[in-house]
Amino acid sequence: MSEVTTVSAPDADEFTLLHRVQAPEGEGREILDAATREVIGRAPVRTITDLDEAVTRAKAAQPAWEERGHEERSALLLKAADAIDAHAEELARLLSREQGKPLNGPNARFEVGGCAAWLRASATTPLQPEVVVDDGETHAELHYRAVGVVGAIGPWNWPLMITIWQIGPALRMGNTVVVKPSENTPLSVLALLSVLNEVLPADVLTGVPGDGAVGARLASHPDVGKVMFTGSTATGRKIVEGSAGNFARLTLELGGNDAGIVLPGADPRAIAQDLFWGAFINTGQTCAALKRLYVHDSIYEDVVSALRDVAAEMPMGNGLDEKNVLGPLQNQQQFDIVSRLVEEARANGGRIVTGGAPAPELGELFYPVTLVADVTDGVAIVDEEQFGPVLPIVRYTDVEDAITSANRLDVGLGASVWGDRDEARKVAFRLQAGTVWINSHGGVHPMAPFGGVKGSGYGLEFGVEGLKSVAVPLVING
Known part of the structure; x- marks a missing residue:
């Protein structure tokens, strides 16, 4: 380990993204630079009422988004990946300050680059109908269609990458998504969503920063059909309990050792x-x-x-x-x-x-x-x-x-x-x-399925299995 003290000057575009997403002066909650403990900006603090309104808008926007079809949705997601590339350096710098990971090595620039790559993989991975029976008497096909509204609850360690892991497949399959970022790293996630929303239609993708009560409401909301969560096993158990009322489908990537x-x-x-x-x-x-x-x-x-x-x-x-x-x-x-x-x-x-x-x-x-x-x-x-x-x-x-x-x-x-x-x-x-x-x-x-067993959760992400996990099966028989 060695100490290095020369730090490059902030990028002007970093402040442009920050200005887009932070709370107005005098409002919100202070977010500190992980390394210097200086204030980066102020994160908006939303309420359960705000969350409910976001879900209502997402539910209303979902049918039209699904009707666009795979080809059009994929084309828009590819444009969204290009938008990430165009803002890559300012995203990386904001991420480095808020999360603490260095720009270089397998860290901030690596993470932002991975966001674009994973979004492109979600957009282009083929998912064809499967013929499951064709014996001369019965012809049955397995198709996949959107769940509806997906709730994505993310962590603070890889906040941008894991958000993309959640929202990329969900959007590709015709769902709309409401994201609840970690309270520790909301600004970088909101900045990423702002970049994606330069391309996406209104209300298809929404971020709602807030406390644990907001996350709990998202997991239990009656209009949310799927919840994706990455975080601790203890919180994962609470999400399982909270989802019992609405029978939301779950993908849980929980603690490991x-x-x-x-x-x-x-x-x-x-x-x-x-x-x-x-x-x-x-x-x-x-x-x-x-x-x-x-x-x-x-x-x-x-x-x-x-x-x-x-x-x-x-x-x-x-x-x-x-x-x-x-x-x-x-x-x-x-x-x-x-x-x-x-x-x-x-x-x-x-x-x-x-x-x-x-x-x-x-x-x-x-x-x-x-x-x-x-x-x-x-x-x-x-x-x-x-x-x-x-x-x-x-x-x-x-x-x-x-x-x-x-x-x-x-x-x-x-x-x-x-x-x-x-x-x-x-x-x-x-x-x-x-x-x-x-x-x-x-x-x-992006093509190798990933998920845990035992207390590390259940459900798969990435590749074809990841697309299926944010969809509901439909069997056409005849």
């Missing part, structure tokens, strides 16, 4: 860079990041050493500095969780290999990359999702024990296995996770 298993015979130096980014992308604030690493005793110290060396080369600091690739924790609550888990690990005999204490010289919410060796299952830093720049490294001697450890928690978003590909695939089929990566961790593709 992804395990990685390094097999004996793996090359520590060859895998260290990918291990590092699997764990520390977005400074560890990623649902499907590597959060507990099981390493065979024969190469344990070599893996620890290789990760330490990679960590030492990664500059952390203000995200607007072009040299940095790691930023602060986004909010005080998450900073406190990380601090507590590291201190508990230290008290339980964990070996702090690097990091291990806040970095106030960088700013209020900076916590350096922290590797904690010589910890075991049952310690909080292993059993709880850190969601920050911390990785516990657990020693094992029998692969069977590592598999048992990986599966022991009530989460299952992702997992990874590192080593010989054939041996890794054998282990992968035994892990309880929605996705298992081989010799990598956390990479997603």
